[in-house]
Structure formats: structure tokens, C-alpha cells
Amino acid sequence: MIAHGRVQGVFFRDTTRRAAESRGVAGWARNREDGAVEAVFEGEPDAVESMVRLAREGPGRAAVEELEVAEEQPEGLTGFRIV
DSSP states (O other), X not given: OXXXXXXXXXXXXXXXXXXXXXXXXXXXXXXXXXXXXXXXXXXXXXXXXXXXXXXXXOSTTOEXXXXXXXXXXXXXXXXXXXX
């Protein structure tokens, strides 16, 4: 997923990491040069959908204007990291 809007400098990645860890979702999140945040989620379908819903809202100070979501084949990721 790629979140656009006010998503950098508002703890978006850290909030995503903590939520992923609590849901058993693997993957990563990173800031992009264009001001967006990009993330990959792998896990049980309900848990991944929960992460997408969270990303649509973002943490308190975020303002998500657009969320691009694309399904991909799992890579077998373990853990969740901020890159």
C-alpha cells in the first residue's frame, strides 16, 4: 500500500509497526521521497485487511488523502521493520 497526504512526521510508520506486531503481520514500511509512506503486509487475510483499514485512517496527526492498495504474492517475510 502507498499512503498519500500528511503521512510523514506523524508517527505513521511506527504506528503501523506496532499494529502489525500486535496482529502477527509481517512486512515493512518506509518513507518515500515523494512524501508518501509505502508498506507491505503479509499475514492472515483478516489481519492484513485490518492493517489496510488502519492505514486509511492513519495515526492522530496524519491526514491520508489517498491510499493505493495492490495485492501481491507473499514473499515469506518474517517480522515487521521500518526501512
